Amino acid sequence: MGFVFYFFVSWLVTVLFTVMKKSLSFVENIFVFLIILIVSVNWSWIIFEEFKFLELSRQPLDYTAFLMNRSIGIPLIIVITLNAAVRSANVKGKAYLYVGLSTVILLGLKMIGNFLNITKLNNWNTLYDVLYFISLHLIAYFSLQMYRKLIKEEVTLL
Amino acid sequence: MKMWKQFDNNEIYLLILLTFVFVVLFLVLRKKIFKPHITLLSLVWGFTVGILIEFTIGGGLLDFYRVNDSNSYEVTDVVYFLLFSPFGYFFFYFYHRFKINKKKVIFYVFAWAIVGVGAHWLFTQLGIINLQKGFRIAYSFPIFLVIQTLTAILYEQIKYRENIFQSPMGD
Numbered sequence: 001m002g003f004v005f006y007f008f009v010s011w012l013v014t015v016l017f018t019v020m021k022k023s024l025s026f027v028e029n030i031f032v033f034l035i036i037l038i039v040s041v042n043w044s045w046i047i048f049e050e051f052k053f054l055e056l057s058r059q060p061l062d063y064t065a066f067l068m069n070r071s072i073g074i075p076l077i078i079v080i081t082l083n084a085a086v087r088s089a090n091v092k093g094k095a096y097l098y099v100g101l102s103t104v105i106l107l108g109l110k111m112i113g114n115f116l117n118i119t120k121l122n123n124w125n126t127l128y129d130v131l132y133f134i135s136l137h138l139i140a141y142f143s144l145q146m147y148r149k150l151i152k153e154e155v156t157l158l
Numbered sequence: 159m160k161m162w163k164q165f166d167n168n169e170i171y172l173l174i175l176l177t178f179v180f181v182v183l184f185l186v187l188r189k190k191i192f193k194p195h196i197t198l199l200s201l202v203w204g205f206t207v208g209i210l211i212e213f214t215i216g217g218g219l220l221d222f223y224r225v226n227d228s229n230s231y232e233v234t235d236v237v238y239f240l241l242f243s244p245f246g247y248f249f250f251y252f253y254h255r256f257k258i259n260k261k262k263v264i265f266y267v268f269a270w271a272i273v274g275v276g277a278h279w280l281f282t283q284l285g286i287i288n289l290q291k292g293f294r295i296a297y298s299f300p301i302f303l304v305i306q307t308l309t310a311i312l313y314e315q316i317k318y319r320e321n322i323f324q325s326p327m328g329d
Contacts, residue, residue, distance in 0.1 A: 025320070027196070027319075030203075030316075031195075031198075031202065034199075037209075038202075045231065050230060058219060067218075071210065153194075
């Protein structure tokens, strides 16, 4: 069941990202996606496999579901949010609303993972997840700012 | 997370390889073919693909190989992942240098997949990675084939969308 659910979520966010009106260029979207992917993969490895704060199912389909959420679901949701937030940067508070909504969705996906026995909390507080998901949004935002600064400097130099 | 379990031959070989690869990268970068943001993207691409594959098939449920001396995360593992980074750039660089087109791309991707398998074999010989659970070097060929194909698609997509070169002709 977990596999079907996370496959659907991964498919849905991929389609949403493909059809949405983007505020970031192709290379900017790829860059931010890769940065979030690096963080997501390392973070999940450290909390699940190194410190064992959470337990991960060893059932192949459940494990694959987790991998899909880690490598597709989480990074793409962050990138979609960033595109939406940048587009509405002029509307006061709207960007924060998007980040809040995205954090709730990511948290919901995590909780469904617990409910479906894909993950199990050992020594973990949900507040850590909230802080982690908010941090991911900040990392995405600052990565984009840094990347845009690099592009801007090229224009000045050339 | 620890620095390393035991600093011995595999860590030394790893540092030598990393130094060599990055020296080559800096020599190639002096030619200033691509715009800096494209160069950065290619390096991040190489690094991310390396990490994604290592943490997907090299650990967790599959755990087909062990990087360095233990299955836990060591700082020297990060050094190993850094080794992948310049290859993202090398792929872009030679794609441009060899003027790869629709006819040549199959051979180009195939050649890089062979290079990848060769590098994997070298890493096992040097004790940087240790195969386990019946995984064989040949099995990494399809993985490299997919990665290099995706990298070629990425390069073409970026080139189609914007001017990626520092000079108009990319020379």
